[in-house]
Amino acid sequence: MTLNFPYDEAYSRNIGWLTREEQQRLRGKRIAIAGLGGVGGAHLLTLARLGVGAFNIADLDTFDYVNFNRQAGAFVSTLGQAKTDVLLRMAKDINPELDIKVFGRGIGVDNVDRFLENVDLYVDGLDFFVFAARALVFDRCHTRRIPAVTAAPLGMGSAVLCFMPGHMSFEDYFGFAGRSDDELALRFMIGLSPALLHRPYLVDASAVDLDGRRGPSTAIACDLCAGLAATESLKILLGRGKVLTAPHGYHFDAYRNRFVRTWRPWGHRNPIQRLMLAFARRQLASLRAQAAASRHD
Secondary structure (H helix, E strand, O other), X not given: OOOOOOHHHHOHHHEOOEOHHHHHHHHOOEEEEEOOOOOHHHHHHHHHHXXXXXXXXXXXXXXXXXXXXXXXXOOHHHOXXXXXXXXXXXXXXXXXXXXXXXXXXXXXXXXXXXXXXXOOEXXXXXXXXXXXXXXXXXXXXXXXXXXXXXXXXXXXXXXXXXXXXXXXXXXXXXXXXXXXXXXXXXXXXXXXXXXXXXXXXXXXXXXXXXXXXXXXXXXXXXXXXXXXXXXXXXXXXHOOOOOOEOOEEEEEEXXXXXXXXXXOOOHHHOXXXXXXXXXXXXXXXXXXXXXXXXXXX
């Protein structure tokens, strides 16, 4: 560890958008990030460069070639290495004074409370298809009154939702409890982005494979997510700037040059949301029927 790290100098270019007092407040904050893949690694590095002083990070995966198109820690030199180890080194190379607690087995019932201990904010970095762990962490955040931010990489844009103490919970918004994996995927996608700005330019729908738990992704979206999530984090941690709280959210799509504020009162119980889910279920059934027919031809 580098002794006498010049924190004030290292973060001096933040001053102007932050006051010196605010910068020191960020230095004393702790953020939990579960998942260090597509967006989680970018979240950690962006927030470290913002000057946040402490993190709890969790992931159980290692880097592979399929991560190269978008993940902050994915390099030839890091193939096969634990994502927590790689991102820990990268973050410490930005600020050697960082206090980082590592959860290298991921998050489950046995350690979620330790993961969220003394945390000021949770920033979601879990893979899209990690439904059980995501629901668990957001539920605990709601119970412990910890603000939680999720920024989803969608196409070449990002959809953002903030869950704040005293407001709508993740479960009330998405309605995950007791649902099948197919239903969870549909509810999460439509709940994240009621505007569906990314859908018109999906050029190969076969790349979306719910059964194989795979979907297309871009570094463009992941980097946008990191910027937007860090902005919401700054506002929440410093208590300034308007935070759109679920069921309000927003979706920015760089490809289509569009920004939409979203609002789904009553969350998953909203009549429009229910209609969108019904349509999505029919589409999924149709796609599976077409795929089955093509296999028999």
